[in-house]
Amino acid sequence: MTELLKVGKIVNTHGVRGEIRVISTTDFAEERYAKGTELWIEHPDTKKNTPVVVASHRVHKNFDLLTFEGYHSINEVEPFKGSTLLVTKDQLSELEENEFYYHEIIGCTVYTDQDEELGKVKEIIETGANDVWVIRRSSGGKDILIPYIKDVVKEIDIEARTIYIQLMEGLVE
Structure with missing residues (x-):
């Protein structure tokens, strides 16, 4: 099947x-x-x-x-x-370039642009303005909420299951 x-x-x-x-x-x-x-x-x-x-x-x-x-x-x-x-x-229909299905994003490992591993995307929340990705920290502790916007999400590699982000002030405590 x-x-x-x-x-x-x-x-x-x-x-x-x-x-x-x-x-x-x-x-x-x-x-x-x-x-x-x-x-x-x-x-x-x-x-x-x-x-x-x-x-x-x-x-x-x-x-x-x-x-x-x-x-x-x-x-x-x-x-x-x-x-x-x-x-x-x-x-599923073909998506435009730089568009992704939720199942492609959930489970990806998220890294900072300094190569620091933050965790894996566990959930996506629709807010109306932009989606918010919920990252389960590798180190444990509180989940990180990342807005899916160009200023934050810099690179998505679906094949490698990796996402690189630029941390904005206040995103991670």
Whole structure:
């Protein structure tokens, strides 16, 4: 089977007509959840993957609300709560130069421009203005929050899984 990538987490049901509430981990929710798109639902306990086809998508209070073809009631989607929403790697579209998918950034090791290892990117937070990368320190201690802006992020090497940044005053305590 082709590699599957996480695009969201099903956190709850919504209403009684089979709608689910998703916290997305994708930059491209409109494309990812377009009507007719095939997704996979991975159950947290069994790790069994269930294929589903998106019937509808809308945004409500920072959540993506989805319905799937063939699932018309809360009882049918209730078992999906807590599951992970996945797409196949071949469903990803080509990005412009200097654009990256979250899965390409998360797990990369971050170094300062002085070659000091800071840690690995563990999460990406969307703020509206720019993404913020959460770095788990190699040395332990509090996570470092790095804004994804040109002044800070200087070089990204996806193949080598490395990122070089220029530390701005106040970024690291």
